[in-house]
């Protein structure tokens with residue numbers, strides 16, 4: 001059957017507006033579309049393809065597990081899930097793991113756990129959740145309500161209650177809001193979708209201290225920052241602030257859907273038998289692929305290389321900016337980078353994205369004013385250079401109208 005982009009409008013619910021290009025094949029950081037045109041991938045499936053496309057370790061894990069056992073349900077446990085949970089807990093503060101299928105589901109579990117923990121330990125009144133403007137936590141009704149863009153949660157009727165938002169990096173307002181009625185604070189340790197906004201040290205440490213003071217759980221949503229993205233295995237490890245609950249997804253499966261919530265035994269015990277669950281969560285196929293991805297990324301040399309590759313991006317973008325003067329700054333950490341457009345190009349991030357596509361480069365935006373790059377963590381240096389050369393052509397197109 002011949003399929004094309006027009007068919008999308010006919011048979012797909014119109015909640016997405018995908019590009020005209022339909023990729024059919026990928027290898028490393030290169031992708032080919034239906035016409036055979038080649039692209040360099042600086043998007044990485046939105047920070048998911050941490051090892052690029054069709055990495056041998058992931059393909060082997062998928063094939064091997066695919067011939068053993070795919071799915072059991074949580075009526076039984078399985079070897080890949082047990083191994084992955086052991087590795088995640090060995091490598092982080094987390095002592096126990098709940099597996100889900102996506103970032104939103106991992107966050108949903110975290111929020112439900114925090115509420116249950118507070119009600120069990122304190123009172124029915126300790127239900128407030130504080131989150132941050134521009135934050136993003138997924139699209140289930142609870143997570144989108146906790147997310148910091150009302151436009152995404154409006155228009156669906158009554159929302160989950162007792163969720164309050166303040167500006168990221170505004171410790172003073174946060175300090176006034178938090179109280180003993182706060183059950184949890186949910187935040188990204190570097191805002192991704194909201195525009196690649198890093199926390200100040202003072203802010204993130206202050207949030208941790210105030211959570212301790214008011215017996216509120218600190219939940220780090222590391223769905224985008226986790227699994228090597230910032231050059232640390234998890235971003236919290238580079239910030240010297242440890243959360244009580246951490247969620248991880250995106251890069252965790254390297255392209256296979258999986259999510260997880262990590263926490264301490266003391267907190268985890270409140271998700272008693274029957275309080276929460278998922279049919280697919282922790283299925284052997286997903287966990288086998290994730291285990292291979294995790295083994296590959298949890299490597300000192302690979303993580304050091306992420307930081308080195310960050311510098312290649314920063315140097316390349318600075319050189320482009322010297323010539324064309326389009327960015328006010330480049331923000332972010334590791335290979336989660338955002339080129340912020342200056343006043344002259346304010347709000348035109350999408351134009352840069354479209355121009356990049358025309359020159360064979362897949363990039364992303366974060367809001368209307370930031371061009372975002374989240375390539376494979378093992379993107380070859382030559383592909384970074386070649387991709388930046390394509391990006392320069394795109395920038396020239398936008399600047400020259």
Ligand SMILES: *Cc1c(COP(=O)(O)O)cnc(C)c1O
Pocket residue numbers: 101102103104105107136137138139188192193221222223224225249250
């Ligand atoms: C992408 C993302 C999510 C949502 O993950 P899904 O797998 O799409 O549900 C949640 N939080 C953050 C920080 C994200 O970047």
